[in-house]
Amino acid sequence: MVVSYRNQRQEPEVDLLKRKILEYGKVLPDNILKVDSFLNHQVDIGLLTEMGKEFAKLFAGCRITKVLTIEASGIILGGLAAQAIGVPMLFAKKSQTKNLSKGVYSAKVMSYTHGKVYDIFVSKEYLTPEDEVLIIDDFLANGEALRGLISLVEQAGAKLVGCGIAIEKGFQGGGDMMRMQGIKVESLAIIDRMSPDGLVFRS
Amino acid sequence: MVVSYRNQRQEPEVDLLKRKILEYGKVLPDNILKVDSFLNHQVDIGLLTEMGKEFAKLFAGCRITKVLTIEASGIILGGLAAQAIGVPMLFAKKSQTKNLSKGVYSAKVMSYTHGKVYDIFVSKEYLTPEDEVLIIDDFLANGEALRGLISLVEQAGAKLVGCGIAIEKGFQGGGDMMRMQGIKVESLAIIDRMSPDGLVFRS
Numbered sequence: 001m002v003v004s005y006r007n008q009r010q011e012p013e014v015d016l017l018k019r020k021i022l023e024y025g026k027v028l029p030d031n032i033l034k035v036d037s038f039l040n041h042q043v044d045i046g047l048l049t050e051m052g053k054e055f056a057k058l059f060a061g062c063r064i065t066k067v068l069t070i071e072a073s074g075i076i077l078g079g080l081a082a083q084a085i086g087v088p089m090l091f092a093k094k095s096q097t098k099n100l101s102k103g104v105y106s107a108k109v110m111s112y113t114h115g116k117v118y119d120i121f122v123s124k125e126y127l128t129p130e131d132e133v134l135i136i137d138d139f140l141a142n143g144e145a146l147r148g149l150i151s152l153v154e155q156a157g158a159k160l161v162g163c164g165i166a167i168e169k170g171f172q173g174g175g176d177m178m179r180m181q182g183i184k185v186e187s188l189a190i191i192d193r194m195s196p197d198g199l200v201f202r203s
Numbered sequence: 204m205v206v207s208y209r210n211q212r213q214e215p216e217v218d219l220l221k222r223k224i225l226e227y228g229k230v231l232p233d234n235i236l237k238v239d240s241f242l243n244h245q246v247d248i249g250l251l252t253e254m255g256k257e258f259a260k261l262f263a264g265c266r267i268t269k270v271l272t273i274e275a276s277g278i279i280l281g282g283l284a285a286q287a288i289g290v291p292m293l294f295a296k297k298s299q300t301k302n303l304s305k306g307v308y309s310a311k312v313m314s315y316t317h318g319k320v321y322d323i324f325v326s327k328e329y330l331t332p333e334d335e336v337l338i339i340d341d342f343l344a345n346g347e348a349l350r351g352l353i354s355l356v357e358q359a360g361a362k363l364v365g366c367g368i369a370i371e372k373g374f375q376g377g378g379d380m381m382r383m384q385g386i387k388v389e390s391l392a393i394i395d396r397m398s399p400d401g402l403v404f405r406s
Contacts (some may be wrong), residue, residue, distance in 0.1 A: 042329040043292045045285045071275035076292070079279040082248045089246045089279070126245040 016047055017166065017188050018201055027196045031141075031169065032113070039166065040073035040138055045080075051188060052080030055164040058186045059085075059134055062161045066090055068127070068149055069136045070120060077166055078136040085134070090127065092120040092149060105155040107148035112141070120148050122156075129157035140165040140187060143174025150183075162186065169194070170202050219250055220369065220391050221404055230399045234344075234372065235316070242369065243276035243341055248283075254391060255283030258367040261389045262288075262337055265364045269293055271330070271352055272339045273323060280369055281339040288337070293330065295323040295352060308358040310351040315344070323351050325359075332360035343368040343390060346377025353386075365389065372397070373405050 026034040038044040064085055069078025070092045082089035095118065100106050106121035127133070135149045146163055153160045162184030168175045170190040178185050190202035229237040241247040267288055272281030273295045285292035298321065303309050309324040330336070338352045349366055356363045365387030371378045373393040381388050393405035 036326065037329065038291075041293065041296070041326060043282060043285075043294070045282055045292055046289075048282075049286060072278060072294070072296070075275060075278045076282040079246060079248055079251075079282060080286075082246075083252060083283075086249075088241075089248055090244065091246070091275070093244070093275070123239065123244060126240070 016050060020044070020047060021167065021189060021199070025199075027194055027199065030113075031172070031194060033167065033169070033191070033194065033199075035167070039077075043076050045076075048077055048080050049083075051077060051166060052082075052084040054188060055081040055134070055136065055186070056084035058164065059162060059184075062134070063132050064134045064161050065130065065132045066127070066134075067136055068092065068122070068133050068153065070094070070145055070149060073139075074137045077138055081134070081136045081164060090122060092122050092152060095119045095121065105152045107151040107155075109148040110144050112144070120145075120152070122152050124156070127152060127156035127158055131156065131158035132161050133158050134161045135163045136165075137163070138166045140168040140175050140185070141172040143178060146174065146178065164188075167191065219253060223247070223250060224370065224392060224402070228402075230397055230402065233316075234375070234397060236370065236372070236394070236397065236402075238370070242280075246279055248279075251280055251283050252286075254280060254369060255285075255287040257391060258284040258337070258339065258389070259287035261367065262365060262387075265337070266335050267337045267364050268333065268335045269330070269337075269361075270339055271295065271325070271336050271356065273297070273348055273352060276342075277340045280341055284337070284339045284367060293325060295325050295355060298322045298324065308355045310354040310358075312351040313347050315347070323348075323355070325355050327359070330355060330359035330361055334359065334361035335364050336361050337364045338366045339368075340366070341369045343371040343378050343388070344375040346381060349377065349381065367391075370394065 020038055024037045067078050067082040067089045075091050079089045103124050104121040106119050108117050109120050110117050133153050165187040168187035168190045170192045175185050191199050192202045193200040223241055227240045270281050270285040270292045278294050282292045306327050307324040309322050311320050312323055313320050336356050368390040371390035371393045373395045378388050394402050395405045396403040
């Protein structure tokens with residue numbers, strides 16, 4: 001992969017992730033970045049532990065009572081961020097059935113990758129108006145999944161602290177739209193251009 | 204919940220989990236133990252970090268190159284065991300489609316809870332004959348999921364080191380059957396009897 005590596009930031013965790021993407025990521029058709037050798041199938045736990053600590057630093061000034069993420073591939077990064085921050089982690093479940101219990105908050109999420117809509121939900125017991133929530137996910141593209149998670153936080157009357165993302169596909173615009181809405185979105189690697197010939201990080 | 208608490212072992216992590224089960228677990232019909240306040244929906248990361256360390260101790264004499272688990276609820280415990288051991292974690296994915304790629308090892312697993320059969324699979328790239336694999340999961344009942352994971356290890360020609368489980372439903376027999384087959388199965392809490400009135404741990 002021929003790449004332009006234009007990261008100006010000095011955080012070592014960020015550099016670790018970007019280097020890993022450059023070394024092991026594969027750009028497939030339809031803007032898919034395959035990182036299943038270290039992020040969402042096989043997982044480099046040492047790397048993700050450092051990324052969890054980086055989220056703790058990026059949101060160090062904020063009161064956080066809970067990390068919220070979504071199954072399946074958000075769970076390990078969300079868990080390691082929760083470990084670094086010292087709070088519980090809650091993961092939203094996905095369902096294609098319509099038989100959701102009354103005891104849940106739910107939202108509909110369109111998956112462009114899989115071409116279908118699914119429900120995500122959390123038990124009302126575990127998300128309350130007292131919670132101050134950091135949302136963590138592995139990918140941010142158009143922002144569909146993130147908007148679903150934010151909706152769960154809002155339904156619960158909880159406070160949204162912000163969103164921490166491993167890899168943001170900046171060229172799909174979801175992250176910047178949320179920033180314009182005043183949501184604090186911190187992504188460890190933002191990709192502004194991507195093709196099978198290489199990728200360019202936002203500096 | 205009225206309980207008999209007959210644990211004779213002294214490991215503090217084991218005690219932590221058992222106390223948590225006694226305090227927050229709920230026994231539902233059909234032998235379901237609801238532990239979604241700390242294990243498989245909301246997750247007590249401090250507790251699971253200690254449980255991960257306990258698995259590292261229980262398999263301390265063994266060479267391990269990889270932790271294998273299964274989505275979704277095995278991911279965080281598997282990841283924290285991998286963190287304590289210092290190896291990567293690989294999680295098997297579930298699918299109900301028949302369109303599995305040729306690049307995967309797959310196995311069929313019967314879910315008694317959901318009354319259906321699904322495929323689990325891992326990419327051949329990430330499980331090889333050089334691997335020595337510790338399997339981690341949150342629950343062991345009849346052993347269906349575990350047998351599926353063991354089949355993936357065997358298909359890859361990798362070595363099975365053993366299985367580490369959070370909660371084993373001893374009365375369903377899956378764990379003891381595997382032990383009789385010579386597989387090292389270490390469960391942090393084995394429940395021998397369970398009803399809405401309480402539960403009894405194996406001592």
